[in-house]
Amino acid sequence: MLYPFVKILSRLALRIFCRQVTFSDRSLLQHKGPLILACNHPNSFFDAILLGSLFEQPVHFLARGDAFRKPVVRKILTALRMIPIYRLSEGKEYLALNDSTFERCQEVLLQGGILLIFAEGLCENRWALRPLKKGTARIALEAWKMPHLAEKCAVLPVGINYDSFSRFGKRIIVHFGKKITDQDMPATLSMSEKILHFNALLTAQLEKGVLTSDGHDELVQALISNHTRMQTGDDQLIASLKEAQARVTPEEAEKLRPPGLMAGGIADMAGAVLLLLPALVGWILHIPYYLLVKRFVVQKTNGTVFYDSVLYGLLLLTYPFYWILLNVMGMIWLEYWYFLLFMPFLAWITLNWLDCVNRLVNGRAFANVFYSAPSSR
Incomplete structure (x- = not known):
């Protein structure tokens, strides 16, 4: 079971x-x-x-x-x-x-x-x-x-x-x-x-x-971060990303703010504005818990390959209890506490808002990588 x-x-x-x-x-x-x-x-x-x-x-x-x-x-x-x-x-x-x-x-x-x-x-x-x-x-x-x-x-x-x-x-x-x-x-x-x-x-x-970085990690990270922009089928995605990797200089990729999201224009501007309030609520509700768990995991996994796995596992095990705790506290101290039931959804909105902001910060750096159309596509 x-x-x-x-x-x-x-x-x-x-x-x-x-x-x-x-x-x-x-x-x-x-x-x-x-x-x-x-x-x-x-x-x-x-x-x-x-x-x-x-x-x-x-x-x-x-x-x-x-x-x-x-x-x-x-x-x-x-x-x-x-x-x-x-x-x-x-x-x-x-x-x-x-x-x-x-x-x-x-x-x-x-x-x-x-x-x-x-x-x-x-x-x-x-x-x-x-x-x-x-x-x-x-x-x-x-x-x-x-x-x-x-x-x-x-x-x-x-x-x-x-x-x-x-x-x-x-x-x-x-x-x-x-x-x-x-x-x-x-x-x-x-x-x-x-x-x-x-x-x-x-x-x-x-x-x-x-995908292999050959020492240029930022470029590979940027390509994977923006892979949904590739004008190709999923079955040819890695091949297309390797073609893009060959065209782009590492210096161009380093200009992007990690995780290297490319700008999407008006949609990102709208998202950054419309999602600001719920994203802020989601951030306030989750950041103390997340930083506490992250600090513990960093201390336990420092210098090892286990950070990501342990962080995910600990969040998976403890978040339901954190969610229950905040809802119980809300029932006791808040008149309109029902929004706390939607904490996971607010966390998802926060991540979407951060994506919009990252894309706006990056501008339209190296957009030609994803919108150019080489003959092999």
């Missing part, structure tokens, strides 16, 4: 925590298992939260084994469909436990489940694709040894692109690549050769779906 409840709550929270989530093919969110999602890993647990919340079928995923050491935590994580995977850095004595992990992965697939694996192994908050580990290939190849899974199980490459790893109200692009199946594995290859071949295929697909 825990997983469905958290999934529903997380879907609602994502509508505020993320301003926009764009999929190259949204129909794949309805995909049935057996299926392996082979994903890049730029943003710690939030990568799993995002996909697990938005896929219709429950998603099982591999997580760091050291998180499972406390019995109570282990029960909670297991109820959330997490499977521990152990690394050498966590101690040689734990590596033997990976045998049961691989067995559990095969069970999930045999039962028609969806398994999420982060093919890079480690997480880094950066716009680049790391060399792939062997784990995804091994799990897929072992599954394809079974006749039932050889026919039905596929590996779906997933590239996740964030405009920020720390901002509230982020924009995300999720790109699904071409599926990899048992038919793509030449029968004449040895196991080690198949692993190399699999990783080459997967790397090629992930590279098509992941």
Whole structure:
């Protein structure tokens, strides 16, 4: 019961925590298992939260084994469909436990489940694709040894692109690549050769779906922030953004105020004026709570890749209690307290107002990137 409840709550929270989530093919969110999602890993647990919340079928995923050491935590994580995977850095004595992990992965697939694996192994908050580990290939190849899974199980490459790893109200692009199946594995290859071949295929697909900054983070952030301005279909979005990336100088992108939203003209002026009052109310109601949670998370995650994930998780768990507390206080001290019931909506309005202001501040910097029409579009 825990997983469905958290999934529903997380879907609602994502509508505020993320301003926009764009999929190259949204129909794949309805995909049935057996299926392996082979994903890049730029943003710690939030990568799993995002996909697990938005896929219709429950998603099982591999997580760091050291998180499972406390019995109570282990029960909670297991109820959330997490499977521990152990690394050498966590101690040689734990590596033997990976045998049961691989067995559990095969069970999930045999039962028609969806398994999420982060093919890079480690997480880094950066716009680049790391060399792939062997784990995804091994799990897929072992599954394809079974006749039932050889026919039905596929590996779906997933590239996740964030405009920020720390901002509230982020924009995300999720790109699904071409599926990899048992038919793509030449029968004449040895196991080690198949692993190399699999990783080459997967790397090629992930590279098509992941924007890389090459040291110019501001440019990639600006492109992702404004991706809805691209005059192209969602399935060609990453390719079009890469074309735009090649045309724009980093100096042009640095002129934009983070998160790099491009001006929208009269609509933004109207939004900045009309939404000012409700946005101000939403800001006053939420800023003390948000800053308190943020300060706590910064202290606990300083210098790690877990900031975004812990912030989202803590807001998800504590906001309902904060909302109840303010409504109870309003009932006691305010005559017209009913507006407090709409606090989440006011938070959403505040984020929309901030977007309008950001676009007005930026002016029309490098608008030609999104409105030019190269021949490939």
